[in-house]
Amino acid sequence: MNWINRVHTWREQHLSERNFVSLLALIVGVTAGLAAVLLKFLIGFIGHLVESTVNATEGNWQYLVFPTIGILLSALYVRYVVRDNISHGVTRVLYAIALKKSRLKVKNMYASLVASSMTIGFGGSVGAEGPIVFTGAAIGSNLGRLFRLSPQTLMLLVGCGAAAGIAGIFKAPIAGVLFTIEVLMLDLTAARAMPLILASVCGATVSYVFTGYNVEFFFSQSEPFYASRIPFVVLLGVFCGFFSLYFSGTVGAMESMFKRVKDHRIRYVIGAVTLSVLIFLLPPLYGEGYGAINHLINGEVSEIFDNSLFYAYRDTTWCVLLFVLMLGAMKGFATAATNGAGGVGGTFAPSLYVGCMAGFFFAYLFNQTGLVDASMPLSIKNFALMGMAGVMAGVMHAPLMAIFLTAEMTGGYDLFLPLLIVSAISYGTSRAFTPYGIYARRLAQRGQVLTHEKDLSVLTLLSMETVIETDFTSVSPEMNLKQMVKVISQSNRNLFPVIDNDGVLVGIVQLDDIRNIMFRPDLYHRITVHEFMTIPSHRVVVNSPMEQVMSAFEDSGAWNLPVVDTEGHYVGFVSKSKIFNSYRQVLQRLDLIN
Numbered sequence: 001m002n003w004i005n006r007v008h009t010w011r012e013q014h015l016s017e018r019n020f021v022s023l024l025a026l027i028v029g030v031t032a033g034l035a036a037v038l039l040k041f042l043i044g045f046i047g048h049l050v051e052s053t054v055n056a057t058e059g060n061w062q063y064l065v066f067p068t069i070g071i072l073l074s075a076l077y078v079r080y081v082v083r084d085n086i087s088h089g090v091t092r093v094l095y096a097i098a099l100k101k102s103r104l105k106v107k108n109m110y111a112s113l114v115a116s117s118m119t120i121g122f123g124g125s126v127g128a129e130g131p132i133v134f135t136g137a138a139i140g141s142n143l144g145r146l147f148r149l150s151p152q153t154l155m156l157l158v159g160c161g162a163a164a165g166i167a168g169i170f171k172a173p174i175a176g177v178l179f180t181i182e183v184l185m186l187d188l189t190a191a192r193a194m195p196l197i198l199a200s201v202c203g204a205t206v207s208y209v210f211t212g213y214n215v216e217f218f219f220s221q222s223e224p225f226y227a228s229r230i231p232f233v234v235l236l237g238v239f240c241g242f243f244s245l246y247f248s249g250t251v252g253a254m255e256s257m258f259k260r261v262k263d264h265r266i267r268y269v270i271g272a273v274t275l276s277v278l279i280f281l282l283p284p285l286y287g288e289g290y291g292a293i294n295h296l297i298n299g300e301v302s303e304i305f306d307n308s309l310f311y312a313y314r315d316t317t318w319c320v321l322l323f324v325l326m327l328g329a330m331k332g333f334a335t336a337a338t339n340g341a342g343g344v345g346g347t348f349a350p351s352l353y354v355g356c357m358a359g360f361f362f363a364y365l366f367n368q369t370g371l372v373d374a375s376m377p378l379s380i381k382n383f384a385l386m387g388m389a390g391v392m393a394g395v396m397h398a399p400l401m402a403i404f405l406t407a408e409m410t411g412g413y414d415l416f417l418p419l420l421i422v423s424a425i426s427y428g429t430s431r432a433f434t435p436y437g438i439y440a441r442r443l444a445q446r447g448q449v450l451t452h453e454k455d456l457s458v459l460t461l462l463s464m465e466t467v468i469e470t471d472f473t474s475v476s477p478e479m480n481l482k483q484m485v486k487v488i489s490q491s492n493r494n495l496f497p498v499i500d501n502d503g504v505l506v507g508i509v510q511l512d513d514i515r516n517i518m519f520r521p522d523l524y525h526r527i528t529v530h531e532f533m534t535i536p537s538h539r540v541v542v543n544s545p546m547e548q549v550m551s552a553f554e555d556s557g558a559w560n561l562p563v564v565d566t567e568g569h570y571v572g573f574v575s576k577s578k579i580f581n582s583y584r585q586v587l588q589r590l591d592l593i594n
Contacts, residue, residue: 130346
């Protein structure tokens with residue numbers, strides 16, 4: 001493109017590289033902010049049309065129909081128009097950063113917007129944050145590719161797009177930056193700080209301009225927080241940590257179940273029926289659930305029974321407890337059913353929802369059981385807000401983001417200390433049982449996730465295909481010593497794989513091991529390769545995570561290791577020297593060394 005070349009020429013004459021990246025970050029921030037505004041509008045517009053047909057004081061059969069329609073429309077759109085898997089947006093961004101050099105497809109800039117608006121607008125029990133992160137990251141990736149930027153700059157723009165998407169959808173610029181650090185696991189160096197902050201602020205500003213300066217959840221702290229409540233806050237943190245483990249485990253188990261169902265039509269039926277029944281019985285599971293959150297953090301408990309079969313029991317204490325507990329316990333099933341059936345959405349909103357229910361249940365239970373002084377009961381509003389931060393920190397392993405996101409969304413800065421305590425303890429409780437958050441876990445199981453440890457991150461970015469060497473001469477176990485010597489004379493390697501007739505690696509021959517007999521003609525026809533070959537103590541299965549390969553090198557003490565496929569067929573060798581050379585190249589590409 002000639003105009004791209006002209007832009008580069010102008011930039012070289014007038015802008016430094018850092019200023020040019022900041023300019024691109026601004027463009028990404030504004031564009032991702034507009035995408036967030038559009039997504040919220042579409043979800044609200046569709047949701048308003050749907051909810052205008054239901055009655056707040058009784059159960060409604062429409063809840064059995066609307067979610068299935070939304071998921072069906074979304075699934076058909078993805079299958080026949082997009083023709084690509086766009087679910088689990090944040091996980092796909094992590095995958096792109098780890099293994100695809102931060103490259104995302106052009107259609108990812110709009111596909112999630114359309115699909116998620118239909119899914120959530122019609123009642124899918126997921127959040128819009130995953131899709132907007134995917135959209136914003138795709139905007140940053142494709143803008144960077146348009147100007148042919150380096151991989152490390154492309155990664156930065158992907159982070160800028162994701163940060164702007166979070167900032168725009170939640171009106172939370174600080175949380176947007178922290179999201180890229182804790183969830184996307186990008187290192188915030190001095191050179192990267194300004195573009196990320198600029199993009200995040202632009203995303204939030206665009207959202208404020210188009211939707212007003214009100215916060216996402218209206219919270220009025222009418223009940224002060226007392227230091228005497230800190231022991232209960234600590235207990236809430238532990239409770240939220242275990243609740244986050246339950247939520248993540250539920251979602252993971254349901255996703256595994258849906259993966260085992262190969263027929264997409266059967267998956268749709270199972271997921272749609274499950275979701276419809278859950279929403280029919282528990283209407284607050286409908287959509288993102290922000291209405292229920294707003295009611296609880298403002299003390300409007302009876303309002304969550306609207307549209308429910310249990311409306312008549314809204315003032316019964318134990319019915320309230322059971323209802324709220326069921327909402328928190330069933331949200332994971334509803335979320336996984338939505339995505340499993342073919343819907344598109346994220347787990348940001350569900351984790352906030354579950355946290356609100358967990359915090360409310362905790363405080364309400366203590367108040368009703370007499371474990372707290374009746375003259376100074378626990379504030380269910382405050383604890384519901386703390387629960388939001390606690391469960392999000394545990395689910396995503398992002399305590400700082402959870403703290404600031406909750407505070408920015410609600411304006412609850414006066415509760416900053418208890419938010420900090422709950423988030424830290426919940427995160428610690430969750431991490432004691434699993435090292436990864438819900439997004440990274442899917443990739444971590446395959447060794448494909450970046451971490452804040454640079455050695456592990458670089459090893460993740462290395463591909464087995466790039467370090468396997470295949471220029472070794474193979475021999476058969478039936479060859480005699482004379483034939484082996486002839487092979488050695490024609491090879492420039494001192495290592496020889498021994499392969500049987502089926503191509504299976506049965507051993508290796510090292511030149512040093514036979515040097516003392518290779519010049520003895522009397523043994524040429526008496527000894528075969530099978531007698532002097534050695535069986536390698538370690539083998540590397542092709543496509544193994546590089547961290548596992550390095551562990552094999554450390555355990556074996558070898559300099560070269562044979563590579564085989566899952567059935568034991570010989571593929572090649574991998575050497576330490578090749579890995580070290582590739583390691584340094586990746587470091588230079590990521591600009592982690594001078």
